[in-house]
Amino acid sequence: MEDLEIEKGSKLRFAFGNVLSLFILLLIGVLAFSIRLFSVIKYESVIHEFDPYFNYRVTQFLTKNGIYDFWNWFDDRTWYPLGRVIGGTVYPGLTLTAGTLWWILNSLNIPLSVETVCVFTAPIFSAFAAWATYLLTKEVKGTGAGLTAAVLLAMVPSYISRSVAGSYDNEAVAIFALIFTFYLYLKTLNTGSLFYATLNALSYFYMVCSWGGYTFIINLIPMHALLCIVTGRYSSRLYIAYAPLIVLGTLLASLVPVVGFNAVMTSEHFASFLVFIIIHVVALVYYIKGILTPKMFKVAVTLVVSVGMIVCFAMVAVLVALVASSPTKGWSGRSLSLLDPTYASKYIPIIASVSEHQPPTWPSYFMDINVLAFLVPAGIIACFLPLSDASSFVVLYIVTSVYFSGVMVRLMLVLAPAACILSGIALSEAFDVFTRSIKCQLPDLLSDPQPAAGDTASENSAVQNDIVKVDKHSTAQKSDEGLKERPSKKNRKKEKEHVEKVSVKARKEKRLLVLPLETSVIAILLLVLLGAFYVVHCVWAAAEAYSAPSIVLTSHSHDGLHVFDDFREAYAWLSHNTEVDDKVASWWDYGYQTTAMANRTVIVDNNTWNNTHIATVGTAMSSPEKAAWDIFDSLDVKYVLVVFGGLVGYPSDDINKFLWMVRIGGGVFPHIKEPDYLRDGQYRIDSQATPTMLNCLMYKLSYYRFVETDGKGFDRVRRTEIGKKHFKLTHFEEVFTTHHWMVRIYKLKSPKNRIRGKTKKSKLKTSTAAKLKKVDQGKKNPWH
Numbered sequence: 001m002e003d004l005e006i007e008k009g010s011k012l013r014f015a016f017g018n019v020l021s022l023f024i025l026l027l028i029g030v031l032a033f034s035i036r037l038f039s040v041i042k043y044e045s046v047i048h049e050f051d052p053y054f055n056y057r058v059t060q061f062l063t064k065n066g067i068y069d070f071w072n073w074f075d076d077r078t079w080y081p082l083g084r085v086i087g088g089t090v091y092p093g094l095t096l097t098a099g100t101l102w103w104i105l106n107s108l109n110i111p112l113s114v115e116t117v118c119v120f121t122a123p124i125f126s127a128f129a130a131w132a133t134y135l136l137t138k139e140v141k142g143t144g145a146g147l148t149a150a151v152l153l154a155m156v157p158s159y160i161s162r163s164v165a166g167s168y169d170n171e172a173v174a175i176f177a178l179i180f181t182f183y184l185y186l187k188t189l190n191t192g193s194l195f196y197a198t199l200n201a202l203s204y205f206y207m208v209c210s211w212g213g214y215t216f217i218i219n220l221i222p223m224h225a226l227l228c229i230v231t232g233r234y235s236s237r238l239y240i241a242y243a244p245l246i247v248l249g250t251l252l253a254s255l256v257p258v259v260g261f262n263a264v265m266t267s268e269h270f271a272s273f274l275v276f277i278i279i280h281v282v283a284l285v286y287y288i289k290g291i292l293t294p295k296m297f298k299v300a301v302t303l304v305v306s307v308g309m310i311v312c313f314a315m316v317a318v319l320v321a322l323v324a325s326s327p328t329k330g331w332s333g334r335s336l337s338l339l340d341p342t343y344a345s346k347y348i349p350i351i352a353s354v355s356e357h358q359p360p361t362w363p364s365y366f367m368d369i370n371v372l373a374f375l376v377p378a379g380i381i382a383c384f385l386p387l388s389d390a391s392s393f394v395v396l397y398i399v400t401s402v403y404f405s406g407v408m409v410r411l412m413l414v415l416a417p418a419a420c421i422l423s424g425i426a427l428s429e430a431f432d433v434f435t436r437s438i439k440c441q442l443p444d445l446l447s448d449p450q451p452a453a454g455d456t457a458s459e460n461s462a463v464q465n466d467i468v469k470v471d472k473h474s475t476a477q478k479s480d481e482g483l484k485e486r487p488s489k490k491n492r493k494k495e496k497e498h499v500e501k502v503s504v505k506a507r508k509e510k511r512l513l514v515l516p517l518e519t520s521v522i523a524i525l526l527l528v529l530l531g532a533f534y535v536v537h538c539v540w541a542a543a544e545a546y547s548a549p550s551i552v553l554t555s556h557s558h559d560g561l562h563v564f565d566d567f568r569e570a571y572a573w574l575s576h577n578t579e580v581d582d583k584v585a586s587w588w589d590y591g592y593q594t595t596a597m598a599n600r601t602v603i604v605d606n607n608t609w610n611n612t613h614i615a616t617v618g619t620a621m622s623s624p625e626k627a628a629w630d631i632f633d634s635l636d637v638k639y640v641l642v643v644f645g646g647l648v649g650y651p652s653d654d655i656n657k658f659l660w661m662v663r664i665g666g667g668v669f670p671h672i673k674e675p676d677y678l679r680d681g682q683y684r685i686d687s688q689a690t691p692t693m694l695n696c697l698m699y700k701l702s703y704y705r706f707v708e709t710d711g712k713g714f715d716r717v718r719r720t721e722i723g724k725k726h727f728k729l730t731h732f733e734e735v736f737t738t739h740h741w742m743v744r745i746y747k748l749k750s751p752k753n754r755i756r757g758k759t760k761k762s763k764l765k766t767s768t769a770a771k772l773k774k775v776d777q778g779k780k781n782p783w784h
Contacts, residue, residue, distance in 0.1 A: 017143070024147055025134060029127035032154035035539065036123040036164045039547035045119050045166070048549040050589060050606050052168035053596040055094055056118050058086060062099045063114050070095075071257070077601045078591065079613060080583050080635070088257040089609065093177070093210030094170050097121065122163040122172035129163075129176040130154040133417060133424075136183035139190055140390045141382070141425045144432070149424025155534070157541035158368035158416035164547055171413055174211030179417050181207055181217055182397070185241055186390045192237035194244065201248035208253040208263075215268040216414060220400060221245065222275035224393045229282055233389060239283050246276045277315060281308035341407045349667055350611055353660035356410040367545075368412045370537045371530055372419040379422025382429045398422055430527060437520040551593065553650065564648060567593065570641065570743035573736050574598035578639060585632055586641040587621070587654055587661065588614055594641065603635055611668065618665030621658070621698040622672050628697040629731035632748055640732065640746045644702045646715035646722075647741040653717065658698050659683055685715065687723040694724040697732075701746055704729060709741070 039048070047056050062070045071087035078084045101124075102117045133153045138146035153159060162171040184200035187193070208214045225242045228234060250272075253263040263269055281304060288300045341359065351357055365373050376398060383391035398418040405415040515523075548554060553564040574584065575598045583601045584594055591605020604614050620631040632640065645653035654661075659674065666672040676692040677683070684690075685699065693699060707713040707725040714721050729746075736745040 021143055021147060025131060025150065028130050028134075028147075028150050028154050031151070032127040032130045033123045035155060035542045036126060036160060038164070038543045039549060040119070040165045042543070042547060043549055043552055043554075045116060046549050046552065047115065047118065047168055048164070048166040048551070049169070050550070050592050051170075052118075052166070054592040054606065055168050055170075056115065057592075057596040058090060059095050059098050059102075059118055060114050061086075062095055063102055067096075067099075077595050077599075078605050078607070079610060080601045080603055082610065082613065084607065084609075089607070091170055091208075091210055091212065091258055092256070093206060093208075094121070094168070094173050096209070097125075097173050098168070118168040119166045122167050122169075123165050125173045125176045126154070126159065126163045129159070129179055129417075132176055132179040132183055133420060136179055136186060137421050137424050139183065139186040140388075140394055140421070141428065145425045145428035147424075148427045149421045152372065152420040152423055152534075153417060155538035155542075156369060156372070156416045156420055157538055157546065158412045160538070160542050161368070161546040162413055164542070166549055170211045171213075174207060174213060175413065175417065177203060177207035177210050178213070178217065178414070182393075185221055185245070186393060188241035189237055189389050189393075192235075192240050194240060197240050197244040198248065200241070201245050201252060204245060204249040205252035205255075208249075208256050208259060213411075213414065214253070216400075216404070218249070218269055218272050220397060222272045223400070224396050225279060226275050227392060227396060228389060229278065231392075233392075234279075234282050234286065236283075238389070239279060242279055243276065246272050274312070274315065277308070277312055281305070281311075284308075348611075349660065349663040350608055350614060353657070353664065357408050359407060360405065360409040360412060364409060364412065367541070369416060369419045371534050372423040375423035375426045376419050378426035378430070379424075382425050383422070394418070394421055394425075427527065427531075431524070433515065434520040434524050434527075437515040438517060438524075440514050441517045555648075564650075564740050564742060566738035566740050566742035568597065569738045570736065570745060571597035573745065574600055574639070574641075577736070582638040583636050584639045584641055585617060585620070585635070585637040587617065587643075587657060589657070590641060590643065603637065611664070615665045615668035618661035619669045619672055621654075621661045622665050622677070622696050624695050625697055625700060625729065625731050629748060638748060639735070640701065640748070642698065642701045642744050642746075644741055644744055645717050646702070646706065647709055649716040650742055651717050653702070653742075654698060655685065655702050655715075656717065661698065684720075685718055685722055686720040689723045699724070700727065700729060701732065701744060704734060704744075706741075 047053055058070070061073060065073075070092075073086040074083055075086050076083045098114075098118050098121045101121065102112065102114055105112050105117065130150045130153050134146040134150035136146075137149040159175060161167075162169060162175070181200060181203040184196055184203050188196040188200055204214070204217060207217060221242065225238060228238050250263050250269070253259050254261060264273075284304055285301055288304065289297050292300055380395055380398065383395050398415075398421075401411070401415040401418045404411040551567045553566075555562045555564070571594065574594070578584075578598075578600060580599070581601065583603065584598070585603045586594065588604040588606055588608060591602040591607075594600055594602050595605065604610075604617050608614060616631065616635070620628040623631065643650075643653045644655065645651060646655070659677070662672060662674050662677055666674060677690060677696070679688050679690055685693065685703075703713065703722050703724070704727070706715075706722065712721055713725045731749055732746040733749055734744065735747045737743075
C-alpha cells in the first residue's frame with residue numbers, strides 16, 4: 001500500500017513538473033519577444049539597418065506577385081546596367097517565412113501590412129530559438145539545464161542585436177534553424193529514430209534556405225561524427241543520425257537556387273562526404289565482425305580497409321582535380337577569411353571593408369555575452385561528468401564557435417547559443433549541488449538540539465528513505481512474478497539488514513559531495529546576484545545599445561533629445577523630385593535603402609557580388625572632379641549621394657570609409673594608389689592633407705560650402721579644421737542637403753551647361769566638323 005502511494009506521489013510530482021516546465025517555457029517565450037520591442041516603443045515600427053530594406057522590398061514583391069514571379073524576377077533597378085536575378089541570388093528562407101506569416105494572418109482576417117509582419121518576424125523567431133535551446137540542452141543534461149539555457153538565450157545581447165523588432169535580416173530565422181537542426185541531430189543520436197533523422201534533414205534544408213552560415217552545420221556535424229568514430233563511440237544511432245542527413249540534406253540543399261551545385265562542388269561541403277565514406281567503412285567493419293569468426297574477421301577487415309582506403313584516395317584525387325583549377329581551391333572568399341584571418345585584407349578588400357567582418361575586441365565579448373564568458377568553462381567541465389555523445393557535441397560546438405567568433409565579430413551570433421547552453425548546464429549543476437547540500441543539512445538544523453537522539457533520528461529517517469528507494473525496484477519485480485512464495489520473517493529481517501548496510505554506505509559516499517551549509521547559501525546568493533547583473537545588462541543592451549534604428553538617429557544633450565531623420569528626408573526628396581528612371585550613384589552601403597525607400601535605380605548595392613563595379617564607383621569617388629564626371633556620365637548617372645557626418649559628429653560617414661574606396665578601386669584600377677592620399681602614412685583632411693586628397697571628388701562633395709556653417713570648417717568627427725575651405729564645383733551642382741547635413745545630393749551638370757561655364761576663346765572657334773567627328777567616335781571608357 002505504501003509503495004502504491006509513493007508511486008502515485010512520484011507520478012503526480014512528475015506531472016506537476018511537466019506543467020510547471022511548460023508554463024516557464026511560455027514565460028520565456030514572452031520574455032524573448034517583449035525584450036525586443038524597445039525599438040518599437042522608443043522609436044517607431046520601422047525597418048532597421050541596410051540589408052533588411054532589401055529583404056523587405058523582396059517580401060513586398062513576393063506577396064504582391066506570387067512565388068513564381070519571385071523565382072523569375074529580374075531586378076533592373078540594381079547594379080545598373082547589369083541588373084540582378086533576385087530569385088537565383090538570395091536565400092529565400094526569410095522572405096518565404098514572412099510571406100507565409102502574412103498570408104496566414106490575412107487568411108484569418110487579421111489585416112496586417114507586410115511591413116508590420118517583417119518588423120515582428122525576428123522577435124517571434126527569437127522565442128522559437130529559446131524553445132529550441134531548451135530542447136537541445138535537455139538532450140544533453142536534462143530539464144533544469146534546458147530551462148536555464150533557454151532563459152539565458154532569450155536575453156543574450158549578441159542575439160538581441162540581430163533580432164530586435166525591425167531587424168529583418170536572415171539571421172532572424174537562421175539562428176532558430178541552426179539550434180533546431182542541432183537538437184534534431186542529438187535527438188536522433190540519442191534515440192536512433194529514422195523519423196527524427198528525416199526531420200533533421202528538413203530542418204537543415206530550412207537552414208540552407210535561410211542563411212549562408214549553413215556551412216557551419218555541414219562541417220560541425222561531420223567533425224563530431226568523426227570524433228565519435230576515433231574515440232570508439234561508433235553505434236548504429238550515430239549512423240542513423242549522420243547518413244540520412246548527408247544524403248537527404250545535400251539533395252534538398254541543391255534545390256535552393258542560390259546554392260545549386262555548390263552543395264557538391266565547393267570545398268566547404270567536402271568534409272561531410274569524406275566522413276560519409278569513413279562511417280560506411282566503419283559500419284561495414286562492425287557488421288562483418290558480428291557474422292564472422294575472429295580469424296575470418298581479420299582477413300575481411302584487411303580487405304575492407306584496403307578497399308576503403310582506395311576509395312578514399314580516389315575520392316580525394318577527384319576532389320583535388322575539381323578544385324585545382326580554382327585560385328581559391330574551391331573555397332569562397334568569406335570561408336578563406338575564416339580559415340586565414342589575413343586573407344581578406346590581402347586579396348579581397350571588399351570583404352575586409354565591412355565592419356562586421358573585423359575581429360572582435362575583448363570588450364565585445366563582455367558586451368555580447370556578458371557573464372556567460374565566465375560560466376562557459378564550468379559548463380565544459382560539467383559536460384565531461386559524464387561524457388556522452390551529446391555532451392561531446394556541445395563541447396565541440398563551443399570550441400569551434402569561439403574560434404570563428406574571434407576571427408569575425410559577426411559570428412559572435414553563432415557563439416551565443418553555445419555559450420548559453422554551457423552556461424545553463426553550469427548553473428543547473430551548481431544549483432543542484434548547493435540545494436542538495438542545504439537539503440541534506442536542514443533536518444539536522446530543524447531537529448532537537450540533543451546530539452545523540454537528533455543524529456540517530458535523522459540518520460534513521462534517511463536510511464528509511466533509502467530503503468524505500470532501493471526496495472521499490474525489487475517490489476516491482478516481485479509483483480510481476482506473483483505472490484507464489486512469501487519470505488519468512490527471518491529472511492525479511494536479513495534482507496532488511498543487508499539493505500540498511502548498502503544504503504548507509506551509499507549515503508556516506510553521497511555526503512562527500514555535500515558542502516557546508518554556509519558555503520552553499522553564500523554560493524546561491526552569489527549566483528542569484530550574478531544572474532541579476534546579467535538581466536540588468538541584457539535589458540540595458542536591448543533598450544539602449546541595440547534598439548536604435550540606423551536610419552533614424554538620436555542624441556542626448558543638455559537641451560534634451562535630438563532626432564536626426566536625415567536619411568528618410570533624403571530618400572523622400574529623391575522619390576519626389578527626380579524622374580523614375582534616374583540613376584543614383586553612392587557607396588554600396590546605401591544601395592538597398594535607396595532602391596527600397598526612394599525607388600530609384602542604383603549602380604551598386606549591399607550585395608557586393610561584382611567587385612569591378614564597386615571598384616568603378618570607388619575610383620570615381622577617388623578621382624578629380626573631371627575624371628569622376630566622365631565615369632559617372634558613362635554609367636548614365638544623374639545624381640550622386642554622399643553621407644557626411646562632420647557637422648553633427650556622425651562617425652559612419654563616407655569620409656571615414658573613403659580609404660576603403662581607394663583600396664577597392666586601386667585593386668582593379670592600378671592608377672589609384674593609397675599612398676597618394678596619405679601624409680606620412682596618416683589619413684588627414686586638414687591643411688596637411690595631400691593635394692590628391694584635397695582635390696578628389698569625395699572631399700569636394702562632402703565639404704562643399706561646409707565653411708559656411710561655422711566660418712571655420714571644423715569637422716566634429718575628425719576633430720580638426722578642413723584643409724581646403726573655399727572652392728567651387730565645375731562638373732556637379734548641389735541640389736539637396738538635409739537638415740543636419742548628413743546626406744548631400746548632387747546632380748551631374750549637363751555637358752552644355754558645364755562647357756558654357758568655362759568657355760574659352762579657343763574652344764569657341766572649334767569647327768562644327770570637329771564636333772561631329774567627336775560625336776561619331778562615341779564615348780570612350782575614361783578609366784582605362
